[in-house]
Amino acid sequence: MREWFKKGEHWIWFSASTVSISVVLVFGLLAMISYKGLIHFWPHDVYHVEVQHENGDREVVIGELHDSKVKEIDDVAAPHGKREIPQYLFKVGNRDVYGIDFRWVSSADIVGGIDTLEKDIVVVERYEYGNVYGHIKSVTIDGKTVSDPQESLALLSKQVKKGTELHSEIKYIEKIEIGAINYKIEGLRLEEKKLRANGDFNDEEAARLNAERAEYQKDFDKHHQAAQDLYKQTDTLGSVELAIAGNKTLTVPVKKIVHFWQPNNFSLMERVGFFFNSVGNFLLDDPREANTEGGVFPAIIGTVTMVMLMAVFVTPMGVIAAIYMSEYAKEGIVLRMVRISINNLAGVPSIVFGIFGLGFFVYIMGSSIDELFYSYALPSPTFGSPGLLWASLTMALLTLPVVIVSTQEGLSRIPRALREGGLALGATKSETIMRIILPMTMPAIMTGLILAIARAAGEVAPLMLVGVVKLAPELPLDMVAPFVHLDRKFMHLGFHIYDVGFQSPNVEASQPLVYATSLLLVLIILGLNLGAIMIRNKLREKYKSLDN
């Protein structure tokens, strides 16, 4: 045994174990995020639990089981004077009636088991106040009441479907059509302000602006009326009366219902269907209830727009700088220092880029742009406040070293002979670079770019200073010219995680959503990283023949 220690065998086992620990941590973390993120979409069974209070009152709790923990209670009889009692967290919904969605129940108070499923329970997801858990008593349309269970279920499902269609029509009118008109009217207001500021405002212009405005107003009224009509139609969808736990009834107008389901009656296939449906809603819906419900569509759009815009900035900057440094600049002390600086820049904390972005881009460049081109809109800032353009420029600067270093590496791999060959055949230096060197460097450039995108998608700290908001009223990308709105603030998946996880008033209710968002972000970033590796390998393969 002494020999064993002397040979350092225990150290080998230690070091082997640290590898295992790291691997376990990585995959454990990914597994946990995946599990907690995906479970959010899977239909939860709804349990029926009877609770007896200390005063002898009995109460029925109906809800989804979300968590459990062990609570220690002083008990002289038990060893160590403590007794462990399991506690269960139920999502009981009906927030407008009970006040809270979640409720801890102690197993000591439970009469009978906790694994009784509530028969035929209906879960109704609403646009406001979260879910309802209850039994359908009756459905009322136009004063006519249907209370047969089968019939009312079928009727409700028909009405909810109608409601969903109406809602999407209303959303289209309000967000897209009226949004576009509002944007144009705002444009007119600014144009008038601009004319006045320049002293060019005269009766002719006023007449023209008013005519245009009247035109838009007419359009607006038309769409507004259409939306109002649809709203009126939603009022005629009727309402459903539900019996909820605690011998109460709750009447929910159909227009407030997103969808409803009967989890305890689901077959496996229906569960899978529900799962994918929920995933789809999560990806494509707008957030509701202060971001704690609904989907993350605007955050996805915000992240993608910002990252794409960043790619547009960072690619030429990085590639040109890299070409200059390795093909044109003279080797020497200056170049070496520049190289070290750029390497170092990769290690500079991201938040430092954030304050640079805020101080330089927003406060100095933004204010100057406002003064030069948008002075008529002042004091309300156009580019002088955090927004998409500044966020993507800041991110471009942050990821610049990634692109430069990767491109330079690619350039340095290309054999000298190819450059000399190009020059010997009479090509100019720029032709050699453009036609021979750059195409061969493409894999390296692409890799750098994708790694830059992956980094930018996951970075949150600098964005908090230069343009991300918790809830953006408008998307940075829409159907109104100029389509990409550089001055708008936007939402971002990473910031969404921070905001919903830490600033939301109802942490328990929002946690599943945060896990789901985390999973989405992890998948995007891992996907990008894998993509970078794959593209690199593929393109390397393609140019391998050239290498030899």
Added chain:
Amino acid sequence: MSSRAEIALDKALKGPEFEKRVRRRNAKDAASTFGISIGGIGVILSVLLIMFFLLYVVLPLFVPATVEKHAQYGIPGTQNEKTLYYGMDEYQETALRFTASGKLFGFDVANGKQISLDSLPLSGQHITSFTVVSEIGNVLAFSLSDGTVLIAKYGYDVSYPNNVRTITPKVEYPFGEEAIELASAPIEKLAVKQNDSDLVFAYKELGSDQIVIKQFSKIESMLSDTITLEEGYVGAFESKNAADWLELDGSMRNLYVISKDGVADYYNLSDIESPALVQHVNMLPSGEHLTTVRFLLGDYSLMLGTDKGNVIQWFPVRDNNNDFAIHEIRSFKVGDSPIHSIAIEKNRKGFATTDASGQFNLYHSTADRHLNSTQVIENGSTGFVMISNRANGALVETSDGQLVHYLIENHHPDVSVSSLWGKVWYEGYSEPAYVWQSSSASADFEPKFSMTPLTFGTIKAALYSMLFAVPIAVLAAIFTAFFMDKQTRQWVKPSVELIEALPTVILGFLAGLWLAPYMESHLPGFFSLLIIVPIGIVAFGLAWSKLPESIRLRLPVGKRAVLMIPVVIFLGWISLQLSAPLENAFFDGDMRHWLTFNAGIDFDQRNAMVIGFAMGFALIPTIFSVTEDAIYNVPSYLINGSLALGASGWQTLVGVVLPTASPGIFSAIMLGFGRGVGETMIVLMASGNTPLMETNLFEGMRTLSANLAVEMPEAAVDSSHYRVLFLSGLVLFIFTFIFNTLAEVVRQRMRRKYGSL
């Protein structure tokens, strides 16, 4: 045929067509060379711009104040009279001079021309004493010879006739033009302070040793704007000390009776009806005499000017028994000439002095800074001085009857090297301390910009996470590079490096909302991890060596990491399962409770231990991949040589590989530390963000980066707060720059060394 080809070739390579093409191509080449050079240099410059921009924002913090003479003229109004007070409007266009006879001279600041003349409603009496009620509110109190007190408020009207701004000074009487009846005899010394509900007077009648305190309640009339006063508590005491100055502080609870030779009696007025003498103290160095006394902004600190040129700051300090006593805090001295007058800034804790040598000096108390000295008059002295509302101008009287208006550029007096990095004795604190507290709701708030707790927090967070990351990452890299077979290495390396790609916001979220509460409830489990896992590993290794060779040989050394995966999971699970039994056995069933009450260690849920695990995890890939590279690149003939000489695998590693790769490992650790220093989201979400200076494992911290993320969006552009935040960004930048450069230099040196091997 050949001739035709030659002709074609000739045509292609000669003639005007060809030359044109060559010229075009050359021009294109030159243009692209130019373009790429400009672009490349531009990009590089913009990268360097970051550092210079940070410096550009930070530098104004340390620029001394400039004082520029704007105008000089004879003192407006009757010159042989004493000035009691100057009021000036925000734009420094007009001013109002209050004189001892109750005259109010309004004048144009630019040229001294009188624009209005008014007088206080004295109703035939004369002024016996004068005091400032509120510096910010420009509220003044005058006691009259019949024992009454008149309270006046300076203000100004702004109007825009013909689009030109016109300012006219004015005086209002918040409690009516009729003087308040207070004493039966003329008042010699008066002190008045007010808050929203009360008005408190302290006074000494001429020829009496009694000091009387009277409190009035303000009653706002429902119908009109007038405020009537209702007399409340009255108190009095006999002062044994000569009352050359009578000073009531802003809280209206502390009263100071101060004599010319610097002896102060400090009374507590918590109960107005029975004032209590708290302290009798000599406030000056021996041989010095008081010349002037003034409260600093906030009416808490006393600033004492002496005949030897000292300005000494005193304020009441609470001791451990909750008793107050006044202490000398700091003193300022430029010359030896007696101080004539002290003026305070109305928006921060700065002040100005004039003295017998004709100087005008600017200071800031918290930052302990002397900002400017200006010689106002040769061969004369400077007298009464006032500072404008925005602290961007001053009026100074000179002994030859002149009034000088100065324009002051003094943007960041509140920041100095000592206030940023040293201990500062802030108002209301019982001792000098390192404090970061950048903003508050009150107007007379003393901002506390100490970078020390933030820097401390940053280093604490980084060190605790290194404690977790370095052993794991370095050992794992050693195994991966030296022992592991190629097959396993191919997937182990990218999986560990995968961590680098994980967004830190997700790690922070998990650390703050999952790990922190979990760790709180399984605290003993996490400590038993540190013991059980290593012991378990060694035990497993020993047991393995006792297995029959046929089984042992089936698993080469390089695959041990795979074998250990279930073992490690099992050991970790066991440790955490042991948490509750351990807690019951050693910590009375609740370790957190035990720590707080039995061991006296404070415990926060979001603490350094959580940060250590979470950020340590994030640092693993950085350290791992650089170390791995360094070890993997050690030339194989060195290793083979050592093995051939009979050394075991581990002995070769320790004796040959590690020494060769040590610079690489060092640079890996430096890179890891640099990353830990700058990490933002994890600390922001899991550290609690309280700026503490405790090394305690169970308490949180606030780091420079998290502080930036929290406070930057709210900081007003170009304020001291904004610039100090940029300074903390610069500190971060320099930190990481140093660590990264060190790592880079060491790595390059190592590469050269390998080259020679």
